[in-house]
Amino acid sequence: MDWYEALALLLGSIIFLMAVGMPVALAFLAANIVGAWVFMGGERGVTQLLNNGMGALTKYALMPIPLFLLMGEIFFHTGLGGRMFNAIDKLLGRLPGRLSYVTVLGGTAFSTLSGSSMGSTALLGSLMVPEMKRRGYKSHMSIGPILGTGGLAIIIPPSALAVLLATLAQIDVAALLIAGVVPGLILAAFYIGTIWLQTRLDPNAAPAYDVEPMSLAFRFKLLMTEVVPMVGVMVAIIVLMIQGFVTPSEAAAFGALGVLVLAALFRCLTWTAAKKSVIGALKVTLMAYLIVFGSATFSQLLAFSGASRGLVNWAIAFELAPLAMLLVMFAVLLLLGMFMEQISIMLLTVPIFFPLAQSLGFDPIWFGLIMLLSLEISFTTPPFGLLLFVMKGVAPMGTTMREIYTSAFPFILCSLLLVALLIGFPELALWLPSM
Amino acid sequence: MFKKTYDTLLYGMAILAGLLLVWLMVSVITSVLMRNAGLQPFAWLFTSAEYGLLYMTMLGAPWLVREKGHVHIELVTAALPATLRTIVSRGVAAACVLVCLILAWKGFDLVLTNIERGDYDTRAYYFPRWMLTIAFPLSFGMMAIEFSRFVFGTDLMHSGEAGIHE
Amino acid sequence: AKAEESISAVHAFPETLIYTKSFLSFVDKVNEAGKGVIQIDVRGGPEAIGMFQQPDAVRDGIVDMVYTPGSFYGGALPEKDAMVASNLTAVETRANGGIELIDQIHQEKMGLKYLGWFDSGVCYNLWTRNEPTFDANGNLEVEGLKLRGNNVYNAFFTNYLGAQVIDLPTGEVYSALQRGVVDATGWTQIGLIDLKWNEFLNYRIEPCFFSTDLGVIVNLERWNSLSDEARKILQDVAIQHEKDSVEALRGKRDEDFAALEAAGMKVVSLEGEAKANYLAAAREKTWERMKTLMAEQPGGTDNYDRLIELFYDLDAAK
Numbered sequence: 001m002d003w004y005e006a007l008a009l010l011l012g013s014i015i016f017l018m019a020v021g022m023p024v025a026l027a028f029l030a031a032n033i034v035g036a037w038v039f040m041g042g043e044r045g046v047t048q049l050l051n052n053g054m055g056a057l058t059k060y061a062l063m064p065i066p067l068f069l070l071m072g073e074i075f076f077h078t079g080l081g082g083r084m085f086n087a088i089d090k091l092l093g094r095l096p097g098r099l100s101y102v103t104v105l106g107g108t109a110f111s112t113l114s115g116s117s118m119g120s121t122a123l124l125g126s127l128m129v130p131e132m133k134r135r136g137y138k139s140h141m142s143i144g145p146i147l148g149t150g151g152l153a154i155i156i157p158p159s160a161l162a163v164l165l166a167t168l169a170q171i172d173v174a175a176l177l178i179a180g181v182v183p184g185l186i187l188a189a190f191y192i193g194t195i196w197l198q199t200r201l202d203p204n205a206a207p208a209y210d211v212e213p214m215s216l217a218f219r220f221k222l223l224m225t226e227v228v229p230m231v232g233v234m235v236a237i238i239v240l241m242i243q244g245f246v247t248p249s250e251a252a253a254f255g256a257l258g259v260l261v262l263a264a265l266f267r268c269l270t271w272t273a274a275k276k277s278v279i280g281a282l283k284v285t286l287m288a289y290l291i292v293f294g295s296a297t298f299s300q301l302l303a304f305s306g307a308s309r310g311l312v313n314w315a316i317a318f319e320l321a322p323l324a325m326l327l328v329m330f331a332v333l334l335l336l337g338m339f340m341e342q343i344s345i346m347l348l349t350v351p352i353f354f355p356l357a358q359s360l361g362f363d364p365i366w367f368g369l370i371m372l373l374s375l376e377i378s379f380t381t382p383p384f385g386l387l388l389f390v391m392k393g394v395a396p397m398g399t400t401m402r403e404i405y406t407s408a409f410p411f412i413l414c415s416l417l418l419v420a421l422l423i424g425f426p427e428l429a430l431w432l433p434s435m
Numbered sequence: 436m437f438k439k440t441y442d443t444l445l446y447g448m449a450i451l452a453g454l455l456l457v458w459l460m461v462s463v464i465t466s467v468l469m470r471n472a473g474l475q476p477f478a479w480l481f482t483s484a485e486y487g488l489l490y491m492t493m494l495g496a497p498w499l500v501r502e503k504g505h506v507h508i509e510l511v512t513a514a515l516p517a518t519l520r521t522i523v524s525r526g527v528a529a530a531c532v533l534v535c536l537i538l539a540w541k542g543f544d545l546v547l548t549n550i551e552r553g554d555y556d557t558r559a560y561y562f563p564r565w566m567l568t569i570a571f572p573l574s575f576g577m578m579a580i581e582f583s584r585f586v587f588g589t590d591l592m593h594s595g596e597a598g599i600h601e
Numbered sequence: 602a603k604a605e606e607s608i609s610a611v612h613a614f615p616e617t618l619i620y621t622k623s624f625l626s627f628v629d630k631v632n633e634a635g636k637g638v639i640q641i642d643v644r645g646g647p648e649a650i651g652m653f654q655q656p657d658a659v660r661d662g663i664v665d666m667v668y669t670p671g672s673f674y675g676g677a678l679p680e681k682d683a684m685v686a687s688n689l690t691a692v693e694t695r696a697n698g699g700i701e702l703i704d705q706i707h708q709e710k711m712g713l714k715y716l717g718w719f720d721s722g723v724c725y726n727l728w729t730r731n732e733p734t735f736d737a738n739g740n741l742e743v744e745g746l747k748l749r750g751n752n753v754y755n756a757f758f759t760n761y762l763g764a765q766v767i768d769l770p771t772g773e774v775y776s777a778l779q780r781g782v783v784d785a786t787g788w789t790q791i792g793l794i795d796l797k798w799n800e801f802l803n804y805r806i807e808p809c810f811f812s813t814d815l816g817v818i819v820n821l822e823r824w825n826s827l828s829d830e831a832r833k834i835l836q837d838v839a840i841q842h843e844k845d846s847v848e849a850l851r852g853k854r855d856e857d858f859a860a861l862e863a864a865g866m867k868v869v870s871l872e873g874e875a876k877a878n879y880l881a882a883a884r885e886k887t888w889e890r891m892k893t894l895m896a897e898q899p900g901g902t903d904n905y906d907r908l909i910e911l912f913y914d915l916d917a918a919k
């Protein structure tokens with residue numbers, strides 16, 4: 001079978017099954033059964049699928065997701081989250097869309113430092129989306145920024161994916177990590193600009209209500225009692241990570257513990273709240289993990305069948321000008337990003353793209369960053385973007401998949417704009433590492 | 436009588452999955468505290484957490500089918516007239532039953548192979564592989580039963596309400 | 602003439618890693634020598650079949666050939682520890698019948714043909730961030746070391762050194778070193794630079810211990826279905842590559858050591874009795890594990906003594 005037939009079969013089945021409404025995890029499993037049957041020699045291929053799924057799930061790196069979810073759910077169900085947002089609302093006065101800005105700032109800090117895109121989306125999603133919905137924000141004002149900042153985790157250091165990319169491509173790890181700082185901050189600024197634009201274009205997107213004037217002393221008290229303790233938990237786990245007390249995979253457990261302690265101190269830890277939190281975290285975790293179980297094999301089938309490598313080789317066989325070649329490679333990465341998981345994409349494309357990039361005269365650090373940006377986008381592109389499904393799981397009842405897709409869209413545009421900017425001004429990435 | 440036993444099993448497995456989630460937190464915290472106190476963390480803390488991820492997913496998955504918690508996209512089903520939608524929805528559920536039955540069957544095969552070969556999962560310990568893979572036939576078998584409720588039962592998996600109850 | 606046969610293959614590590622490059626050069630040699638007879642069709646690395654699922658995949662016939670460390674299927678074949686603890690290379694163990702015995706065990710226990718032990722002769726060192734300290738008898742002091750381990754060396758690290766081991770996958774070691782979660786790790790003599798761990802590690806502790814246990818395994822049914830000519834080409838090229846890879850990697854090791862030294866890596870060595878004890882513990886703790894696991898399997902410990910005799914030269918260790 002030629003690579004394009006294999007590609008058509010695999011992508012065709014997954015798209016068809018998802019479109020007719022098969023649960024995403026089951027759609028992956030079904031497509032895998034078809035693929036395994038065709039490419040891995042019949043029913044024994046299905047055994048491979050099960051072994052793969054087991055391997056994909058028994059990984060310590062998956063630990064942050066349920067634990068960050070638990071942390072967010074406890075915040076929400078004990079009412080701690082609500083108190084914090086009330087206070088922030090009062091403190092920030094009349095600024096339209098203030099909680100969206102808070103999301104971008106907090107999300108940027110948190111997701112980049114925690115280094116786990118899915119984990120931080122889970123935490124911020126369960127924490128912010130239901131609260132903001134209750135306060136009259138349109139859902140895209142909370143979902144969009146969270147999806148956007150979730151992806152920032154892999155661009156701004158520390159970033160496990162960046163380290164892996166640098167190691168695979170044999171480029172300087174520190175340089176690639178540092179190269180991500182300025183573009184990452186620019187991207188966060190774009191996000192803020194996007195929110196501003198959204199509140200300007202649609203004044204109803206975020207609630208506008210008057211705030212009573214408050215004395216400075218009262219504001220200070222509000223800040224210290226309602227905001228600092230909650231934010232303090234997040235800051236504390238970040239400090240624990242930076243100090244080497246915990247690994248990023250372990251940090252989430254301490255986050256959950258911290259919130260439990262806080263809830264106990266504030267006397268709002270009830271048995272019902274604890275039970276609700278575990279059930280809420282469990283539901284989203286199970287949904288996401290079964291997708292991980294199913295998708296583990298799908299990427300591999302694309303590789304094993306020769307479909308993805310065929311696509312890559314076909315695309316780079318065009319002899320085009322360097323800039324056009326760059327766009328071709330970027331497009332291939334975006335396309336693969338829709339259907340494959342990030343590490344598989346790197347393993348597959350790095351040995352092919354980096355020598356090519358070098359022969360075209362591209363700076364490898366700069367090219368590495370462009371590659372990371374494409375992977376960042378792939379977290380939020382349908383149908384495979386796992387962040388989208390995590391968000392679907394934590395968002396309130398009635399949030400549709402379409403709402404989530406359209407919420408993500410402006411933030412994907414921001415990333416594309418950043419790529420264009422990096423092509424025009426490579427110094428944005430390369431200036432800091434050269435210092 | 437059978438239904439009651441079955442339901443007890445289904446919810447019992449879900450409760451176990453929830454307890455495993457709590458265990459993840461406890462095991463991580465314990466091993467970090469031990470490490471930073473200069474003690475050697477028990478290797479089983481780490482390993483049990485990794486295996487816990489698999490058991491949790493498999494034990495809870497059938498319950499989540501009943502709760503309609505597995506995310507799906509209502510695109511086609513929302514655009515169809517009611518009768519056709521019912522047919523498509525039941526058809527999709529039937530396809531899910533088929534997928535789960537295949538996986539339960541191959542999962543059972545895998546358990547037998549693991550026992551016959553004496554396979555071990557080699558991490559900190561040499562753990563008999565069949566004790567992990569036994570989760571597959573159980574979980575996918577019960578998921579098949581749960582999905583079949585949407586094939587034959589009164590309740591449909593898809594609401595068709597333009598994605599509102601996805 | 603008969604039609605050209607083709608077998609599929611995957612490798613455990615990413616394409617850019619030195620060991621994978623070695624395997625790919627073996628593939629090139631086969632495809633050159635085997636024109637019109639036998640070709641190897643490489644489907645990729647861990648992106649095509651997961652690293653730890655590859656041994657089962659070749660056993661089940663999903664792929665025909667796999668290049669992987671024996672340690673990835675140590676549960677099914679504890680005898681791989683004979684290679685892990687070995688102080689010989691594939692050249693000597695091919696000559697003395699050691700590899701033939703390993704092949705026979707693979708065939709019996711796993712239905713696999715063991716085609717060749719590549720990239721042998723590379724051993725492991727302990728690498729540390731801070732200067733290692735020694736007790737009055739010259740033994741390494743591990744108290745206070747935050748040592749990263751995995752199931753290859755834990756029998757040695759934990760049971761003998763009594764170290765506080767932190768299990769981490771290779772991919773997480775860089776950031777763990779960066780954050781100070783670990784400050785020492787075992788690793789092969791080569792490859793440290795590729796992983797960039799030398800940014801944090803400053804000392805190499807001699808002597809080195811263990812050996813890499815990377816080998817090519819082939820589904821036995823598929824192997825037996827090949828023509829005699831194809832099998833001969835595969836086996837001959839594999840034996841040649843066993844030799845070539847030992848030399849190539851020794852050259853690479855010397856290069857790496859020189860580069861590390863130039864960048865400030867210091868070498869610290871155990872001496873005399875402490876050194877002998879250290880080496881003895883590395884092999885004996887690992888043999889102990891092998892014997893315990895073999896005893897639980899059909900066939901028991903029948904091959905134990907012969908494996909040790911063929912894979913370890915006690916005189917050379919002195």
Ligand code: NA
Pocket residue numbers: 111112113114115152153154155156157158159
């Ligand atoms: Na980060």
Ligand code: NA
Pocket residue numbers: 337338339340377378379380381382383384385386
């Ligand atoms: Na994607």
